[in-house]
Amino acid sequence: MQVERRAAYSEPPQPPSSTASIAGHPIHPMLVPFPIAFFAAALVTDIAYWRTADLQYSNFSSWLIAGGLVMGALAALAGLTDFIANSRIRAQRPAWPHALGNIVAMLLALVNAFVHGRDGWTGVVPWGLALSAAVVLILLVTGWLGGALVYRHRVGVQP
Template sequence: MHNDTHRPGALRSTARIAGHPIHPMLVPFPIACFVGTLLTDIAYWRTTDIMWANFSAWLLTAGLITGALAGIVGFIDFLGNRLVRAQAPAWPHMIGNVLALVLSFFNVLVHSRDGWIAVVPTGLILSAVVVLILLVTGWLGGSLVYRHRVGVDH
């Protein structure tokens, strides 16, 4: 039986610049923003210094914007190649990242409130859940690249 996944270029990214997949270039930005949000939420919880809550709001906004860009490019790769969709980690990777963006959107709404309730406890919990989701989806994304060879030129 012939396996198309071992053909050179079979699992290439659809969204590329000069042959390089765009999705892995973009994903570090929302990850850094959402991890930063958790850290600044923790700092606000421990100090009640409003500066930390403001940082969280900005990091969430930047994370949503860059996450949406990474998600669009990742979705282009996902839809553009049926062999990518056929890899076991592809669906949970996509669904988990969409869930992280949806929760982060709600977290922006929570952080838009005034005072202590803008972060503690709901914002802090949402930030922590998003980071936990990103740990799983990052692992799955790494599996897609390093184990399943998605986006790797042979």
């Protein structure tokens, strides 16, 4: 008696798709580099101001933080749309720390904008510089988690 063997071929599950997309391209990862660059540059200009006391660096920081907040709000809107609309994205292990960490970073950046609104030295040293550094450190972690969502969990990746 010969036993018939059937291969159990099954399609791999589809990765979670992005709700906020243009022509199949997720919007959130398109926008994320802008606030990261703005906030990192604000840290650099804060350090430059701390070392030189050249007021123009403080002005640069204020504008960079404002730009980071605007672009961060746009990236957050796209990311939040994906997060809320797709339960499979929320089910991924890095999704919640990524979202909550980015919310904390944006709130700290908003506080930082008000701190930088003070006059000259008191707008940067020590709290403006500390807040800029904290935002960048948080974004390093949340960026790593966002990368895990895309590269490991394939969120928003077309099959």
